[in-house]
Amino acid sequence: MFWKYGLFCSIFAGSIWGTFWQIIFTMMGILTFGIPLELDVNQMLIIGLVSGIFYINCQKIISMKIHLTTIFTMTLLVYMFNFGKPYQINESLNNINIFILIFLTSAVTWISINYSLNKISIGKLSRYDLEGFYIKLMWALGLIIFILITLVPFYIMIMTSLKNQQSLILNPLDFSLNINSDFKTLFNSYIELFTDFNFHLFLINSFFVSCVTVFITLFFSIPGAYALSRLRFPSKKLFSSSVILIYLIPSIVLVIPLYAIFSQIGLRNSLLALIIVYPATTIPVALYMLRGYFSSLSSEIDDAALMDGLSRVQIIFKIAIPLSKPAIVSVGLYVFMIAWNEFLIAFMFLDDPSIFTLSRGIMSLNSSEVPQQHLMAGAVIATIPVMIIFLYLEKFLISGLSTGGVKE
Amino acid sequence: MFNKFKKNESKLHQKERKLAFFLLFPTIFIVLSIVIFPLLANFWISFKPISLGDLRPPKLIIKENLRGKLINKDKTAEIHYRYRNSSAKYDLNNVIFNDTIPKGFNIKKIEPNNTCEIKDKNLTCNLEKVPAKSSGKIILKITTNDYWKKNKDNLKNTRPTTSYQSKNILTSFEFTFDNFKKVFSATEFIQVLKVSIYYTIFGTAGALLVGLFAAQILQKSFKGRTFVRGLLLFPYISPVIAVAFSWVILFDPFSGVVNSMLIQMNVIDKPINFFGQKYIDISIFGYIFKFPLALSMVIAFEIWRYFPLSFLFILARMQSLPEDVFDAAEIDGASPFQQFYYISLPFLIGIISILFLLRFIWTFNKFDDIFLLTGGNAGTRTFTVNVYEQAFAISNLGAGAAVAVVIFTFLLVFSLVFIKYSKKGVF
Structure with a gap:
C-alpha cells in the first residue's frame, strides 16, 4: 500500500x-x-x-x-x-x-x-x-x-x-497595540469601569460574599468531614453517598422556590440571601474533599490522643486541623472560586446595583449602550483573581479534582 | 433485634454516635433547608396557579384628601379616603383601618354611615371585605372648631393604619394541573426535549473525546508540560460570564474577529450570526443540508469549557498505570496504536464511563452557558433555559416549576443509573 x-x-x-x-x-x-x-x-x-x-x-x-x-x-x-x-x-x-x-x-x-x-x-x-x-x-x-x-x-x-x-x-481585526500611548488611554475601559460603573463596589461585594461563604463552609464542613472519616455511627455509608447526590441537584431546579420564599420574607434582594444559599452548595463539595483528606491521615495519632485523655473536639482543634492546614487552605480557595464564579443565583436575586457581585455587574454591562471593551474589561477583572488563586492551587486542584471532588 | 444491638453497644460507641450527629447536624440542617426543602417546595409550586406578580402580597392602598376650603368656621369640608385592593386576583378580608382625626375638626357625617365609628377623634372603619381589583371611598363631612383656628392642624400628620388578611397563594390549598398541561401540550415540548438530548449527548461525548485526546497528548513528557497542563484548565476555572461573553464577542456578526477574519481571507462573503442563526445551509454534493448552527456553537462552547475536566481525570488515571506494562508491550513489539487500544483504553474505560455519567447529568443541568450565549434563542432552548423562560420571562412561576419537575424526574433516572454503576465499584 x-x-x-x-x-x-x-x-x-x-x-x-x-x-x-x-x-x-x-x-x-x-x-x-x-x-x-x-x-x-x-x-x-x-x-x-x-x-x-x-x-x-x-x-x-x-x-x-x-x-x-x-x-x-x-x-x-x-x-x-x-x-x-x-x-x-x-x-x-x-x-x-x-x-x-x-x-x-x-x-x-x-x-x-x-x-x-x-x-x-x-x-x-x-x-x-x-x-x-x-x-x-x-x-x-x-x-x-x-x-x-x-x-x-x-x-x-x-x-x-x-x-x-x-x-x-x-477595524475589528486590528489588535496591534499602540505602545506609545500612555497608561490612561490604554487602560481607559478599566478606569471608566471603576469610576462610572461602580466596579469597586462589585469587587468588594464579590470579595465579601466569597469570603463569608468560605468561612461558613469551612466552619461546618471541617467537623462534618472529621465525623465522616473517623467516627462510627449508623447509616454512615448512606450519608456519605447522599453527599455525592447533593452535587447532582442543579441550582436551576432550586431557584424558583428559593426566589418565591426569599421574596416573601423580603430577603431576596440582599447579599445575605447569597450568603445563605452559597454555603448550601459548597458544603457538600468541601465535605467530600476534606473527608478524603482526613481519611488519608493515619488514625493512630487520634487513638493516641484519645488515650492521653483528649476529647474528640479537642482532637479536631489540636490535631486534625493543624495537620491538614494545606488541604483546608486549598479547599477554602476552591470554595472561594466557586462562590466568585457563581452566576445564576446572583443574577436572579440581586436587583439593586449597589449590592451587585461581579458576575451580576458584568451582566448589567451586556447591553447595546455599553461598549464591548468595557464588557471585556469587566471579564478580565473577574478572571484575574481566579487565575491568581489557580496558579497557587494548581497542584492541589489537580490531585483534588481527580480524586473526586468535582463541582461545577 | 434492635434492642439486642443497643445492649451490646459500648458506651464509647454511643458517645461517638452522639458526637457525630452533633458535628454533622449543621450540615444536615443547611442542606435540608436550602436544598431539600426547596426541592419539595418546587413540587408544591408546580401545582399552583402562580405568577411572578403574585409574589407581591396584595395590599390595601389608601389615599386621604381634603376637599373644600377650611377658611371659615362652620363651613363644611370633606375628607376623602380612597382605598383600593392592589391585587387583581385576591380578596382582602377583615379589613380594618384606623386614622386619627385632628383635634381641630368636628365630624358631622360619615358616608357610608354604617362602616365607621368615632371614639375620641379615633376613626375606625370596618370594611370587612375588599374584593380583588375593587376600590371604594369613605367620605367624612367636617367642620372646623376653635382649636383649628389656633393650631392649623394638618390632616396628613397622621397616616391611616390598616390591618387585613389576604390569601397567600404560596400557602393556600389551591391546586391546578394547568402548569403540567401547558408544559406537555406546548408544541415546543418536543423541540425542547430534542434540543436537550442533542446538547447533552454531543456536549458530553465531545468533551470526553477531546479530553481523552488531550490526555494522550499530555501524557508524553516534554518541556513545559506542567505549564500546558495548567493552561488547558483555564476554560474550566474561569468565571462562566467572562468566557461566555468573550465567545460572544469573538463570534459577533458585526465586529467579531472570526467573521472579519473569514471575510478578509475570502472564505465567506457575508458575516454569519453564529449564535443567532438557527440553521445554516450547507451543500454537500449538491444536497442542501440544514445544519443547526447556534446549537452546534453552544455545544462547541460546552466542549471547549469542559474538556479540561475529563482530560484531568483521564490523565490522572493514566499516570497511575505502571510504566513497565508499556515497556513490556514495547519489547513484545506492540505498535503505539495497539498499546493504546489494548492497554490504555481497557484501563481507562472505568473512569471514562463514570465521567460520562457525571458529565451527562451536569450537561443536562447546564443553564448558565446557554443562557449567556444565546438566551435560549435560535433553537437552543433546553429544559433548564425553559425553566427561566417560563418562570421569569413569561412570569409564570408555576409553569417554570413544572419544567423543573420534569428536569428533576430525568435527573432521578440518571442518578439511579449512576448509583447502580457506582455500586459496581467503578467510582
Missing part, C-alpha cells in the same frame, strides 16, 4: 504542515498588522510537499547551511508563486513585515517537517515506525491546536479590553 512508504509520509507531512502554518500565520499577520491578507493555502501546500520530499531524500547529509538555504528557497518560492506580490498586496505596505511573515511561515514549516520526518526512511515502513510517524504528527498538531483554542478567547478578551471604540469599529 502506498501510504506505508516513507515517501508518502513525507508528502503527507509536508502538505499538512505547509497548509496548517499558512493558515495560522495569515491569521497572526492579520491580527498583528491589522491589514487584510488573503488566505491562499495552495502555495504553501505545494511548497511544504516539495520540502517534505526534499527532506526525506537528503536527511542524512543535512547541515545548518542546508537548513538556511531551504528556508530562504521556500520564502523565495512564495514570492515567485505570487509574481513578487505575496498576499496580493499592491501598495508598498510594510514590505519588510510581509517578508518576515513569509520567512517565519517557511521556517516553522521546515522545522515541523524536520521534526515529523526525523528518522523516517524513504522506503516501506514497519508498522511500528508508520504508527509512530502518524502519532508524532497528531501529537504535535494536537498540542498546538489545543494551546491555540484555549488561548484565543482569552487573548481576544484582553486585547479588546485595551482598545478604544473608534479603532474597534474601524
Whole structure:
C-alpha cells in the first residue's frame, strides 16, 4: 500500500504542515498588522510537499547551511508563486513585515517537517515506525491546536479590553497595540469601569460574599468531614453517598422556590440571601474533599490522643486541623472560586446595583449602550483573581479534582 | 433485634454516635433547608396557579384628601379616603383601618354611615371585605372648631393604619394541573426535549473525546508540560460570564474577529450570526443540508469549557498505570496504536464511563452557558433555559416549576443509573 512508504509520509507531512502554518500565520499577520491578507493555502501546500520530499531524500547529509538555504528557497518560492506580490498586496505596505511573515511561515514549516520526518526512511515502513510517524504528527498538531483554542478567547478578551471604540469599529481585526500611548488611554475601559460603573463596589461585594461563604463552609464542613472519616455511627455509608447526590441537584431546579420564599420574607434582594444559599452548595463539595483528606491521615495519632485523655473536639482543634492546614487552605480557595464564579443565583436575586457581585455587574454591562471593551474589561477583572488563586492551587486542584471532588 | 444491638453497644460507641450527629447536624440542617426543602417546595409550586406578580402580597392602598376650603368656621369640608385592593386576583378580608382625626375638626357625617365609628377623634372603619381589583371611598363631612383656628392642624400628620388578611397563594390549598398541561401540550415540548438530548449527548461525548485526546497528548513528557497542563484548565476555572461573553464577542456578526477574519481571507462573503442563526445551509454534493448552527456553537462552547475536566481525570488515571506494562508491550513489539487500544483504553474505560455519567447529568443541568450565549434563542432552548423562560420571562412561576419537575424526574433516572454503576465499584 502506498501510504506505508516513507515517501508518502513525507508528502503527507509536508502538505499538512505547509497548509496548517499558512493558515495560522495569515491569521497572526492579520491580527498583528491589522491589514487584510488573503488566505491562499495552495502555495504553501505545494511548497511544504516539495520540502517534505526534499527532506526525506537528503536527511542524512543535512547541515545548518542546508537548513538556511531551504528556508530562504521556500520564502523565495512564495514570492515567485505570487509574481513578487505575496498576499496580493499592491501598495508598498510594510514590505519588510510581509517578508518576515513569509520567512517565519517557511521556517516553522521546515522545522515541523524536520521534526515529523526525523528518522523516517524513504522506503516501506514497519508498522511500528508508520504508527509512530502518524502519532508524532497528531501529537504535535494536537498540542498546538489545543494551546491555540484555549488561548484565543482569552487573548481576544484582553486585547479588546485595551482598545478604544473608534479603532474597534474601524477595524475589528486590528489588535496591534499602540505602545506609545500612555497608561490612561490604554487602560481607559478599566478606569471608566471603576469610576462610572461602580466596579469597586462589585469587587468588594464579590470579595465579601466569597469570603463569608468560605468561612461558613469551612466552619461546618471541617467537623462534618472529621465525623465522616473517623467516627462510627449508623447509616454512615448512606450519608456519605447522599453527599455525592447533593452535587447532582442543579441550582436551576432550586431557584424558583428559593426566589418565591426569599421574596416573601423580603430577603431576596440582599447579599445575605447569597450568603445563605452559597454555603448550601459548597458544603457538600468541601465535605467530600476534606473527608478524603482526613481519611488519608493515619488514625493512630487520634487513638493516641484519645488515650492521653483528649476529647474528640479537642482532637479536631489540636490535631486534625493543624495537620491538614494545606488541604483546608486549598479547599477554602476552591470554595472561594466557586462562590466568585457563581452566576445564576446572583443574577436572579440581586436587583439593586449597589449590592451587585461581579458576575451580576458584568451582566448589567451586556447591553447595546455599553461598549464591548468595557464588557471585556469587566471579564478580565473577574478572571484575574481566579487565575491568581489557580496558579497557587494548581497542584492541589489537580490531585483534588481527580480524586473526586468535582463541582461545577 | 434492635434492642439486642443497643445492649451490646459500648458506651464509647454511643458517645461517638452522639458526637457525630452533633458535628454533622449543621450540615444536615443547611442542606435540608436550602436544598431539600426547596426541592419539595418546587413540587408544591408546580401545582399552583402562580405568577411572578403574585409574589407581591396584595395590599390595601389608601389615599386621604381634603376637599373644600377650611377658611371659615362652620363651613363644611370633606375628607376623602380612597382605598383600593392592589391585587387583581385576591380578596382582602377583615379589613380594618384606623386614622386619627385632628383635634381641630368636628365630624358631622360619615358616608357610608354604617362602616365607621368615632371614639375620641379615633376613626375606625370596618370594611370587612375588599374584593380583588375593587376600590371604594369613605367620605367624612367636617367642620372646623376653635382649636383649628389656633393650631392649623394638618390632616396628613397622621397616616391611616390598616390591618387585613389576604390569601397567600404560596400557602393556600389551591391546586391546578394547568402548569403540567401547558408544559406537555406546548408544541415546543418536543423541540425542547430534542434540543436537550442533542446538547447533552454531543456536549458530553465531545468533551470526553477531546479530553481523552488531550490526555494522550499530555501524557508524553516534554518541556513545559506542567505549564500546558495548567493552561488547558483555564476554560474550566474561569468565571462562566467572562468566557461566555468573550465567545460572544469573538463570534459577533458585526465586529467579531472570526467573521472579519473569514471575510478578509475570502472564505465567506457575508458575516454569519453564529449564535443567532438557527440553521445554516450547507451543500454537500449538491444536497442542501440544514445544519443547526447556534446549537452546534453552544455545544462547541460546552466542549471547549469542559474538556479540561475529563482530560484531568483521564490523565490522572493514566499516570497511575505502571510504566513497565508499556515497556513490556514495547519489547513484545506492540505498535503505539495497539498499546493504546489494548492497554490504555481497557484501563481507562472505568473512569471514562463514570465521567460520562457525571458529565451527562451536569450537561443536562447546564443553564448558565446557554443562557449567556444565546438566551435560549435560535433553537437552543433546553429544559433548564425553559425553566427561566417560563418562570421569569413569561412570569409564570408555576409553569417554570413544572419544567423543573420534569428536569428533576430525568435527573432521578440518571442518578439511579449512576448509583447502580457506582455500586459496581467503578467510582
